[in-house]
Amino acid sequence: MNRLATASYSLAFGATIATFTAAGPAQAGEFDGVSVNIMTFTGPQIAEPLQRRAPEFEKLKGAKINVITVPFSDLYQKLLTDWTTGTNSVDAGVFAPQWMVDYVSAGLLEDLSPRISGDSAVKMDDIAPFFRDFSQKYGGKTYMITLDGDFQMVYYRTDVAEELGLAAPKTWDDYLAFAKASHGKDMNGDGKGDFGSCIAKKRNAQSYWMVTSIASAFIQSRGTAQGAFFSTKDMTPLYNNEAFAEALRIYKETTKYGPPNEINLDVGDTRSLFTSGQCALSIDWGDIGTLAIDKEQSKVIDKVGAVILPGSTRVLDRETGKLVDCSPEICPHAVDGVSHAPFAAFGGWSGGINANADDRVKDAAYAFISFMSQAAQSNVDVTIGATGFNPYRISQFSDLSLWKKAGMSEKAAKDYLGAIQASLGSPNMVLDLRIPQNQRYQQVVLDTAIARMLAGELDIEGTMAAISEGWEEITDELGREKQLAAYKQTIGAE
Amino acid sequence: MKTARLPEWMDRHSGPIFVLPAVLLILAFSIFPLVISAWLALSQFRLGTGGYEIRFVGLLNFKKLLTGSQQFHFLGTFAEIPLIGWLIVALVFGALAVAARRYATFGRVSVIGVAGRLISFPLIGALAVLFATTLGGQIGSLSTTLFYVIVGVTLQFLVGTGLAFLCTQNIRGRSFFRLVFFVPLMVTPVGTAYTFRMLADTTVGPFAPIWRALGLGNFAWASDPWTARIVIVLGDSWQWIPFIFIIMLAAFESQPRDQVEAAQVDGASTFQIFRDITWPSVAPVAATVVLIRVVEAFKIVDLPNVLTNGGPGIATESLTLHAFIEWRALNLGGSAAIAYLLLFVATVLCVSFVNMVVVPMRRSRQ
Numbered sequence: 001m002n003r004l005a006t007a008s009y010s011l012a013f014g015a016t017i018a019t020f021t022a023a024g025p026a027q028a029g030e031f032d033g034v035s036v037n038i039m040t041f042t043g044p045q046i047a048e049p050l051q052r053r054a055p056e057f058e059k060l061k062g063a064k065i066n067v068i069t070v071p072f073s074d075l076y077q078k079l080l081t082d083w084t085t086g087t088n089s090v091d092a093g094v095f096a097p098q099w100m101v102d103y104v105s106a107g108l109l110e111d112l113s114p115r116i117s118g119d120s121a122v123k124m125d126d127i128a129p130f131f132r133d134f135s136q137k138y139g140g141k142t143y144m145i146t147l148d149g150d151f152q153m154v155y156y157r158t159d160v161a162e163e164l165g166l167a168a169p170k171t172w173d174d175y176l177a178f179a180k181a182s183h184g185k186d187m188n189g190d191g192k193g194d195f196g197s198c199i200a201k202k203r204n205a206q207s208y209w210m211v212t213s214i215a216s217a218f219i220q221s222r223g224t225a226q227g228a229f230f231s232t233k234d235m236t237p238l239y240n241n242e243a244f245a246e247a248l249r250i251y252k253e254t255t256k257y258g259p260p261n262e263i264n265l266d267v268g269d270t271r272s273l274f275t276s277g278q279c280a281l282s283i284d285w286g287d288i289g290t291l292a293i294d295k296e297q298s299k300v301i302d303k304v305g306a307v308i309l310p311g312s313t314r315v316l317d318r319e320t321g322k323l324v325d326c327s328p329e330i331c332p333h334a335v336d337g338v339s340h341a342p343f344a345a346f347g348g349w350s351g352g353i354n355a356n357a358d359d360r361v362k363d364a365a366y367a368f369i370s371f372m373s374q375a376a377q378s379n380v381d382v383t384i385g386a387t388g389f390n391p392y393r394i395s396q397f398s399d400l401s402l403w404k405k406a407g408m409s410e411k412a413a414k415d416y417l418g419a420i421q422a423s424l425g426s427p428n429m430v431l432d433l434r435i436p437q438n439q440r441y442q443q444v445v446l447d448t449a450i451a452r453m454l455a456g457e458l459d460i461e462g463t464m465a466a467i468s469e470g471w472e473e474i475t476d477e478l479g480r481e482k483q484l485a486a487y488k489q490t491i492g493a494e
Numbered sequence: 495m496k497t498a499r500l501p502e503w504m505d506r507h508s509g510p511i512f513v514l515p516a517v518l519l520i521l522a523f524s525i526f527p528l529v530i531s532a533w534l535a536l537s538q539f540r541l542g543t544g545g546y547e548i549r550f551v552g553l554l555n556f557k558k559l560l561t562g563s564q565q566f567h568f569l570g571t572f573a574e575i576p577l578i579g580w581l582i583v584a585l586v587f588g589a590l591a592v593a594a595r596r597y598a599t600f601g602r603v604s605v606i607g608v609a610g611r612l613i614s615f616p617l618i619g620a621l622a623v624l625f626a627t628t629l630g631g632q633i634g635s636l637s638t639t640l641f642y643v644i645v646g647v648t649l650q651f652l653v654g655t656g657l658a659f660l661c662t663q664n665i666r667g668r669s670f671f672r673l674v675f676f677v678p679l680m681v682t683p684v685g686t687a688y689t690f691r692m693l694a695d696t697t698v699g700p701f702a703p704i705w706r707a708l709g710l711g712n713f714a715w716a717s718d719p720w721t722a723r724i725v726i727v728l729g730d731s732w733q734w735i736p737f738i739f740i741i742m743l744a745a746f747e748s749q750p751r752d753q754v755e756a757a758q759v760d761g762a763s764t765f766q767i768f769r770d771i772t773w774p775s776v777a778p779v780a781a782t783v784v785l786i787r788v789v790e791a792f793k794i795v796d797l798p799n800v801l802t803n804g805g806p807g808i809a810t811e812s813l814t815l816h817a818f819i820e821w822r823a824l825n826l827g828g829s830a831a832i833a834y835l836l837l838f839v840a841t842v843l844c845v846s847f848v849n850m851v852v853v854p855m856r857r858s859r860q
Contacts, residue, residue: 073803077822084546106541203805204819261697261714263806436541437824444823448567448808455719455807457571457632473563477538 031063031364038065038351038365039079040094041072045268045287045388046148046349049381050094050372057371063364073204076102076439083108083354091357092365097135097144097347098434101486105436109143110353115366116142122370126393130424134431135347144350145369147378149392151423152213152345155288158305160187160280168307169281170338172214172250175310179257179281188277188299196257198270198279203451205266208442209345209432210283211450213309215239215247216341216430218323221315221331225493228341228430229441231318232493235475235484239446240468242323243316248453248460255454263454275300283309285345286390289416293407294385302409306419308426311340333428342423343430348392383408390420397421434490435483437474445470535830548826555831567808567816568832570628570637579626586622590615593850607849614846617839635808635816635832636839638723642812643791646727646734651784653731654738659768661739662746672743679736687800690729694801719809722802726810729797734790738783745779746772781852785844792840 040046047069054065068090070078076099082090084106103109116124122145124132131146154175156168160182169175175197183196201207212228219238220228230237238244255262259273267284274282275291277299282288291297292304314323315331324330331339351369353362371377375395381387382396383406391397397420403413423429433442446467453463475483487493504511535555537548559568575583597603597611625637633641661672678686696705696714705711715721749772757767795814798804804811804819811819813836821829 074822077824080541080824084541102541106545202803203807204803259697259714260712261716264714264716264802440823440825444819444825451805452632452807455717455805455809457807457809469563478540 029062031061031360031367034063034360034364036063036065036091036361036365036368037068037089038092038094038368039068039070039075039082039090040349041075042069043388044386046094049147049377049384049387049389053372053377054368057368060371061364061367063368065368073443076443079103080106080108083356086356088354088356090354091361092351092353092369094147094349094351094369097146097350098432098438100138100143100352101434101436101438101490103352104138104143108355110355110357110362111141111143112145112353112366113142115363115370116145119366119370121374123375123393126375126395127373128392128394128397128424130344130429131348131392135344136350138434144352145373146348146350146392147369147372148349148389149382149420149424150285150344150346150348150390151420152209152283152285152309152343153306153419153423154308154310155274155282155284155292156305156307157182157187157280157300157303159303160185161305168305169310170307170336171312172217172247172310175281176250176253176257179254182280183257185280187280194278195259195273195280197254197281198258198265198273199251199254199262199283200265200267200270201255201258201263201450201454202266202269203447204443207450207454208446209343211247211251211446212430212432213283213343213345214250215244216343217310217312217339218243218246218314219316220341220428220430221326221333221339223333223427224429224431225491227487227491227493228343229433230471230484230487232484232488232491235480235487237468237471238316238318239471240464241316241321244464245460246314246323248463251450252453252460263451277303286416286420287385287388289408289412290383290390290406291385293412295407301407302412304412306416308340308419308422309342311335311338313337313339315339333426339428340422340426341428341430342426344423344432347432347434348390349388391417431491433487435486436478440474441471445474531830531833534826535834537827539824539826541824551827555827556835558828559831559835564828566632566634567811568634568636568835569624570634571631572627573629573631575626576630579629582629583622583626587619590619597850601854610845610849614842614849617842618846621839632719632807632809635811635813636835638809638811639792639794639813639836641723642727642730642794643788646730646794647784647787647791649727650731650734650738650787651780654735655742655780657735658739658742658746659772661743675739676736678733679740681733683733683796684800686733687729687796690732690797691801694725694729716802717806719806722806722810726794726797726801729801730791730794734787738787741779741783742776745776749775777855778852781847781855785847785852788847789840789844792836 038050040050047067050065050067054067058064075093075095079090079093079095080102082088083103100109116122127146128149131149136142136144136146154169156178161168161178164181166178166181167174169178179196181196184193186192187194199210201210216228220226226232228238259265259278265273267287270279270282271284271288271291273279274288275294275298288304289306292300295301311334313326315326317324326334326337326339333339351372353365353369357365375393378389378393379396379399379402381389382391383402396402397417400410400413403417404410408416435441449458449463449466449470452458452466453460458466534548536550536552538551538554540547540549558564594611594615597607601607621640625633625640628634628637657675661668661675681689693699693701694715696702696710715725753771754767757771762770793814794812795818798810798812798815799818802810804815813832817829817832817836820832
């Protein structure tokens, strides 16, 4: 463990005791003899802070927390089968808020609203409005508590940009130009040529979020309620037109400037490549920002810039399916003629509780999730790369001292937090899909089609057709009207 | 007397009574799940208020796989047959013709035998044609599985038998090699898969310098469908060669020495001794070991899941992995349908293997 992390953990532990004794929903020893099984994905990220803080919580409140981990691709199903079959061996989960819709509609998730209203320590007002009012809620009730803030951004090497005389990419064409110019250049001093762009493109991993991050800029321009996945008129997929074709072309072209095995890399791999200085650009959540300051592993300390996802000067005309130039009417939120559509991919790891767990176990589970989210713990955890937690509390954006203490320079902190804040504050933010069985739409149909395109099994037209047909089939199976209503509700469309 | 009847009855039915617990266990843990999954294969699973519902949809799940939206995934994408495809078709049809002729000429022709061949021959022919017609396009999970079974088991059998034969020879360090060759079998399949993943990593793995020295630094095996499939076959072989090795070693060592020694006295070469004495005596064991491996190989899932996640595209997805991915996406009906089609193909091919290879081999020894 590095000194930085040790110092952070000690600080966190001290702060923990101080805060939890001051205020909280539960009293010391209140949960003696209670055991809580919490499921999340195989870490080290996300599982690490839960496992690390579980003994602290046990000392404070008496409840034993067992963190069960499963591969990410199995998490949705494992929780669902445990809860729907009545096995109920899992009392709580830390998972994607996107999946909440399926769990809530089946009556499997506990409504946390009453507990939250009696919990002053969790300080809900400090959680950024997007997470507090959208990500944590379904149908007006709060079912989850945010532990991690998720927005995809573009990271770039500031030293490489300076050397090449390039600015941070504003559009996806800029991204490609930057990748092309830097590809093959030795960026970490090992005498070997490195890569212009590193994107996680592995199947059954995170690739479908990456492609959505690119596509969003071309598909949505008039604000969040316009939606970036389906037409709000009839639930027709928006992934079969000139805009998505352009996104696929860009996505495919980035492969030219990536590592040879990019098709088999997940975010863990691309993060390692980036922080070891082998990539000029990457698309990722907030993790690279904190991993880049890890003195033991990072070779790019103070050499990393972060920007809001690049945009486009041409966007989709939904009537014709063609790309058209931005105008103030078509792109009302454009900046300098560039329309950005930051993608709230995944929505941030959040904790939810099994509605059918024992009441005392539910209370203990809530106390633990609240404890993890409280500023005393969270403000430290979000600054440690290994946790996988990214900022989501207002205080985490305003208090630069947290970041400086963690080893980030003021400039880097402003840059990093600025990119997240620009995304959070964008009126054209793209919300991740939150309709019933969204996992099938994205993790099965979209993911498979993208993987087939990268493998050369499908061309761009074939990929769009496969996605469109696959999505239509699911929509018809689950009921078009029902899906449309759910979609419109989640994006706030009229 | 009434009291005497029970022991008497039990005495008469002791056989079935002793077997009953085992039958009940099999029914509970094997037949019952089989029936439930048959029902699932004809149904659709949906989440609903308060839990889930399972709706009967008839053959819809099978239709999707064979002719519908999942055809590309299960059967593959059809294209013009390449030269190698024609060769495979010619080879398989030739073998079927020879098998049919042998059965008609030398076999014990029966109604069941003919009926079995009327099922298995067209199926084997159809699988060969399917493989050939999707070879130019993109092969589906069915053909990928057949590739793993045929190429993998052949490779494993040849290497495993070869190593076993070597270890029966009077060479130095024989005991050491026996132990070393056996080790991979004792490792859990997922452990093997992760180990092989590290070994096969051409960027930071132990063979990366060799890979780069060969000028392959810019080529990743995981990006090419066929190299990815071959790497999976190699990983599978690494794990299963020891199984064949250990059984064939036992077979070689249990053969009577007197015939071999007599042949040696008569001046027979090692090759002649192997062909005319050793092989005929171990052939039934070899056929059985191949059968066990074929059954196992049809269920391959760990390696493609860990090494490639089924990619690039769907190139390395076996039927079991395909079923697992569908199950994970809550498509329980589709997953059960794949499992049933796998069961059908595996059963027909294994029964055919028994009838056409194992049984004639045993008869020839008698």
